[in-house]
Amino acid sequence: MIYRPYGKTGKEVSVIGFGGMRFGKDEDYAAEVVRRANELGINYFDTAPFYCNDRSQDIFGKAFKKMPGQFYVSTKSSVNKEDTADKVRWRIEDSLMKMGLEKINFFHMWCIMDLNHYERVMTPGGAYEGALKAKEEGLIDHLVFSTHCKGEDIEKIINDDVFEGVLLGYNVINHPYRQRGVDAALKKGIGVVTMNPLGGGLIPQHKDYFSFLTEREGETVSQAALRFNAAQEGITVVLAGMSSIEEVEENVEVANHPITVSKEKYYEINSRLGEEMNSLCTTCGYCLKCPQKIMIHHYLEAYNLAILDGEEAMVRHLNWLKEIGTIKDTNPLPSECIACGACETLCTQKLPIIERLKAVDDIMNKKIG
Ligand code: SF4
Ligand code: SF4
Incomplete structure (x- = not known):
């Protein structure tokens, strides 16, 4: 040591x-x-x-x-x-x-x-x-x-x-x-x-x-x-x-x-870091005070994959989270974000969460329909 x-x-x-x-x-x-x-x-x-x-x-x-x-x-x-x-x-x-x-x-x-x-x-x-x-x-x-x-x-x-x-x-x-x-x-x-x-x-x-x-x-x-x-x-x-x-x-x-x-x-x-890797969500969960009860960390983790491996990887990850029951059909969707900003104030990485949830929603709509 x-x-x-x-x-x-x-x-x-x-x-x-x-x-x-x-x-x-x-x-x-x-x-x-x-x-x-x-x-x-x-x-x-x-x-x-x-x-x-x-x-x-x-x-x-x-x-x-x-x-x-x-x-x-x-x-x-x-x-x-x-x-x-x-x-x-x-x-x-x-x-x-x-x-x-x-x-x-x-x-x-x-x-x-x-x-x-x-x-x-x-x-x-x-x-x-x-x-x-x-x-x-x-x-x-x-x-x-x-x-x-x-x-x-x-x-x-x-x-x-x-x-x-x-x-x-x-x-x-x-x-x-x-x-x-x-x-x-x-x-x-x-x-x-x-x-x-x-x-x-x-x-x-x-x-x-x-x-x-x-x-x-x-x-x-x-x-x-x-x-x-x-x-x-x-x-x-x-x-x-x-x-x-x-x-x-x-x-x-x-x-x-x-x-x-x-x-x-x-x-x-x-x-390799560039702007992108410097802004990955660490899934710490500190942001989870959402009035809409959106599971921000799961969606932002999925967005990490869009950054690291592309949009297909993000969609695969979201599907897997649904398969194992981490995300349920009854859970609020990223589109239900009302942009109150509470999560961004709490984020340990100071990530643009609202923008990312919107991006996740766009990719989901594009890929899953
Ligand atoms: S900005 Fe959106 S995701 Fe963040 S706490 Fe408010 S409603 Fe929830
Ligand atoms: S606080 Fe920031 S880094 Fe932590 S889970 Fe939420 S979005 Fe990710």
Whole structure:
């Protein structure tokens, strides 16, 4: 394993971090997966309330009881749920209790979507203040934030000097969109943890398309995508969601080889990216507050295929989603979008959802009739 200093915190963290949002139903096995990761050198474990139907922190708690290796824990509080200092305090105590810990090493102001959201976090008597007080009392080591903002906004937040690190969505597909945030963190010397390195599964699901990422014999597409993140200057940890021991072993292997991306490969990635790949939907589902109940992520995922493989591939995918019952005849169609814009405000990739739903509808009408 390779370890890197997390900003100025004095902590050395593993370049591959464990994301606790993909555990399966068997909690004993899930705890075993966590311990295997620690045995192989992973010492950064990221969780949050509500991950895995709110079981993630409990699973980590189970694992930590019998985990002899040294480790650091990261968890979160959302201003949408905990908007006062007292509520944040309750959340911290609840997380500590669930994980059997005396202290949280990295506590995130969770999922800041834009600068208005950030203002809400910083409101006097609010979430940030509650977390800061908990830090002063020794319940938290470091106060950090997680975000889906665009790079410019991340830069603004970092430049306020109120956080010791940032967790941001970054991968081969969307990296130009968040690069300014990473650069700002590098300049300030704070830690950067990246989430969603596999584009919400998009990269391993399109192995053939993304096979150009690999650089060494036997490297998998997922390993290449993790290596891409880990090789960027300024990035400290690459979080990977892991649900099996095999996945842990595959991901740890990344740190057993040189973590570099050749100049030629970087150039190739960027030239293939263009505007299109930079704007793929990662199916994160953050946009799903549609008053019309449109299953936006499924249609936008289908639109990804129109971008990657053409319109026929998109139609095939939609038909398959219908066959397996993911999209039912009773579900609202893309044409039922009333263009209210609620989803676009929430989109982590800032995609033109309304325009894309219209395009999906047009293609469906053209191909299916
Ligand atoms: S713009 Fe359309 S898809 Fe988006 S939330 Fe509004 S109705 Fe739903
Ligand atoms: S449209 Fe945006 S918010 Fe919705 S699933 Fe895709 S990337 Fe996520």
